[in-house]
Amino acid sequence: MPEAMGFFTDTTICIGCKACEVACKNWNQLPATNGGVAQLSGDSYDNTRKLDGTHWRHVKFIEQFDGPYNGRWLMMSDVCKHCVQAGCLEVCPTGAIIRTEFDTVVIQSDVCNGCRACIAACPFGVIDMNPAAGTAQKCTLCYDRMQVGLEPACAKACPTDSIQFGPIVELRTRAQKRVEQLKAQGEKRARLYGDDPNGPLGGLNSFYLLVDEPEVYGLPRDPKLPSRNLKSSGALSAAAGAVLGLVALVGLRKRRMDEIGGGGQKGSEN
């Protein structure tokens, strides 16, 4: 059994070149947006805006500016988190979503029927439909490349090693050292997101080094599994059903009592 593999993305050295986005599209043969014609968001250098069925990598440009000269860009190459406890895998009704031998999460496109439960279940908004395929799609962590010992296309293409690929245990140690280094240099806001195997979702096999609050990067502070609501929601629905059943029976009982009270005037009394 191979060991758990994943990504460590150090956002502090991302330069926003989008080589990862291009390499991902290239390797996975994903179609261009808008038929290949440039589509501008109008208020950002970020022109694809989000992850979806045809954008499995997305470089977020978070612009924190106070006036024209005072501010910073936070750049973060976002991708599927390959959660150890994956919400998408949990709700998929067809069994299309599987956990691989590398502890990554993959949607089998030939099994998926496009019900879109996984899209709503993902706590990170990673998955969406690929209109060309009619199925839900996302990053596979280049499962095909990993099976032959190659690193994922995005990590291979990243010129600054902001995206690092490797065994998760090794990446965690490396990430911890990097946080300490940044803190020593004065960047006190440096922190890891998703590296804790005892944290939310059992840890993320694609985790991040951030220099601000998770919300600033559009990440949930405490991502949860969709099944957290299953028992409470089911029990409350069953209780509502029982109340309404009782209402129906009480109505019938009242009808019978009224009938007896009405001296058998059937057909005219309630």
Add this chain to the structure above:
Amino acid sequence: MSDTFVTASPHWTWFIIPYFFVGGIAGGAYFLAAVLEWFGRPEDRPVIRTGYSLAFWGAVLSGLLLTLDLGRSLRFWHMVFQSDNFPHLMFKSFSPISFGAWALLLFGACAFVSWYSEKEGTLAKLIAALGGLLGFFVAGYTGVLLSVTNRPIWADSPWVGALFLASGASTGAAAIALFAPGRGATERSLRWVTTFDARALIVELLLLIVFLVSLGTVAKAWLSVWGFLLVVGVVGAGILWPLRLHLKPAGAGALRNPAVMVLLGGFLLRCVVLLASNSIAYHHVASVVAR
């Protein structure tokens, strides 16, 4: 800000909204028919037959809507069979769509038998009991399905299933009240149905209030056109107005028929609950937070 605001919409819209509505009517109507099958009288038969008819055709329409909604409609059978290990069955008890697909299938089978066979007796009662429970299940699981996600509003409250179930009961009763007179239902049978409908509306209203309160700060997401429709369309036109008409009948016409208004309210409830959440796009929210 709730973590649900950074997620993506599943685009469940114009096949799923009618499905939630029709599935609710079918389930609610069958449940009421089943109650009368067990505890009713011979004179209730037209109401029972109307309930079974609504349930069967509702189940057929539900299956059709669900299939059409799929990105790959011809793979609808992947919900019940393992596509790469046919004919092994596909079932995940913790996936609402999986158990919902099975529940709808079994409910449809019960509804078909009850609708097709006009026999009465122990077997019919047993099928009615099973179908009645499945009917309420079909009416309510659609809300549970929404809560078992990570989407705003839906996953922020565990009450959506109970609310949809109550709406299924009220719209099921309204549909029976609308169609049963044409099948020769007696006034006494119909009165039981309409009385139940009025009480179900009260339960629904209470559940709606609890649902909104349970959202906490997320309730602010209703400050939109969908919130307006919720108050005016669902509560005003779909619950309070028919309740008033139950107390004080106001003559002929669709707007004066409580059943028509209850059905309108039930449809609008599904519309606003789905569309209010669908309209929240995470990348817009994220860029606002960054500033």
